[in-house]
Amino acid sequence: MAEPHWSRQLIFTLAGNPAVTRFVTRYGMRLGASRFVAGEDLPSALQVARQLNDEGFPLAVQFLGEHVTRAEAAAEAVEEYLRLLSALEEHGIDAYISIKPSQMGLEVDEELAYANCRRILERTAAAGRFVRIEMEDSPYTEKTLRLYRRLREHFGTQDVGIVLQAYLYRSAEDLEALADLQPNIRFVKGAYNEPASVAYPDKAEVDRNYRQLVQRHLERGHYAAIATHDDRLMEDLLGFIEARGIPRDRFEFQMLYGIRPQLQRQMRDRGYRMRVYIPYGRDWYGYFVRRLAERPANVGFVLRNLIRG
Ligand SMILES: Cc1cc2nc3c(=O)[nH]c(=O)nc-3n(C[C@H](O)[C@H](O)[C@H](O)COP(=O)(O)OP(=O)(O)OC[C@H]3O[C@@H](n4cnc5c(N)ncnc54)[C@H](O)[C@@H]3O)c2cc1C
Incomplete structure (x- = not known):
């Protein structure tokens, strides 16, 4: 219910x-x-990361932080991401990096957020690591999509990806508009407190939209990260994937650290790529x-x- x-x-x-x-x-x-939360500092996060990797889970790691209002705070977050990248390389951890645009200074200035993301991407792309630009509340949707498109002028679909939220009415159109970039998209239901003027208030509508978005994306042959803990939704999509003969290297499942770990293990044991998202840092309140x-x-x-x- x-x-x-x-x-x-x-x-x-x-x-x-x-x-x-x-x-x-x-x-x-x-x-x-x-x-x-995997811990309040990088060493704690690395410990959790090592353990999950050893259990067969690839990871998405996020340094917690959002809605920064000063350029200095965004610069500190960039430094932490570069330290994180070095640590992942040094410890041979199978993980990509997940970043919130407002942590890069999107609220301060779009240009600042772009420059900060670009600094991180220069390093991650050179190291062959992927970065996911996350999607936050709806006042930032347009700016975030712009940021992603601009980054894609310099980086490939294998270097940087984006997120679409199924609760937003606009996501179906955004998916169409993004198709020329052959984007790697993480699909989520959406976690923020949005008004009915922009987002479906009804859960069944969100789920229906989620199915349609993922199916449309997979039909085009583009890569989907199916990020949900909703086992029914996952099974529905697997039915579609099997019926269409979509290969396993065109999608993966993603779930959050600490949520439905048994389901995470089940999906891993069934041979699917099952990525666990681990956030770390002191700024865990909003998360x-x-x-x-x-x-x-x-x-x-x-x-x-x-x-x-
Ligand atoms: C890897 C990953 C990345 C994400 N990135 C973003 C992002 O960039 N932007 C964004 O807006 N949202 C993001 N989200 C959050 C997402 O939007 C949803 O809020 C969240 O995943 C809960 O929705 P659900 O799909 O699991 O479905 P639901 O229908 O909400 O949940 C399905 C079932 O999962 C379990 N469950 C769900 N949430 C919880 C919980 N908090 N605690 C315990 N059990 C729970 C329950 O058993 C529930 O019945 C991300 C989620 C994941 C998994």
């Missing part, structure tokens, strides 16, 4: 309250954020709130941890 809409809304509303932010930022790792809002029942374990002390 669908989670009641208000509870998702309530979590986002509460999360915006400064007192709640202060409390959760102080105690959140103990209260449950550590279930979703944690979105994980709670996706499944309001998660608030229960936070409260239980709080009561246990």
Whole structure:
């Protein structure tokens, strides 16, 4: 059954309250954020990465951070990504890098975000590593697509990819507009608190759109990262993939660290490429709130941890 809409809304509303932010930022790792975050620093993330690689999971690694308002903060994030890249190379870890445009300074200035992404991509592309530009809330969709298109003037489809969110009405058109680039796209349902003017409020509509977007993309022979924990949706898409004889090297599944690990193992054991997304860093608040809002029942374990002390 669908989670009641208000509870998702309530979590986002509460999360915006400064007192709640202060409390959760102080105690959140103990209260449950550590279930979703691979650690607050690079060494902890590398440890988790090594273990997951050893278990047969390739990874997408994100250094947590978003909505930076100063160019210096964006520059620090770039430096961290370059350190991350060196560490992945040094430790021979099978991972690509996932970046939020607002962490690169998209809110400050589009040119700044472009220059920062380009600095990272010069290094990752030379090392043969892929970078995924993520999709954030809808005020940034257009700018993010522009950023991606501009990066593609210098880098290939094997160097940089993008994300489309099935909850947005516009995504079907965006998919068409992107097709000339033969893009590598991660498909997600969408994690932000969007109004009905831009996003389907009804979960069944989001799922229907998700199926259609992925099918259209795969039919064209373009690479799809199917990022969802929805096993029914995955099976529907696998039915389509098998019926069309789409080879396994044209798609992969992706799931978040700490969410449905048993399903992750099942997909791996069935021989699919199953990539796990691991975020790390101290700026985990926004990420944690979105994980709670996706499944309001998660608030229960936070409260239980709080009561246990
Ligand atoms: C690899 C990856 C990258 C992503 N990148 C982006 C991005 O760039 N932009 C963006 O907007 N969103 C992103 N998302 C998040 C995505 O938009 C969804 O919010 C999230 O995946 C939950 O939706 P679902 O597809 O799993 O389906 P749902 O229908 O929400 O969930 C299906 C089932 O999965 C389980 N589940 C889902 N979420 C949780 C949770 N938080 N805790 C516990 N169980 C849960 C439940 O059993 C649920 O019934 C990403 C997701 C993944 C997996």
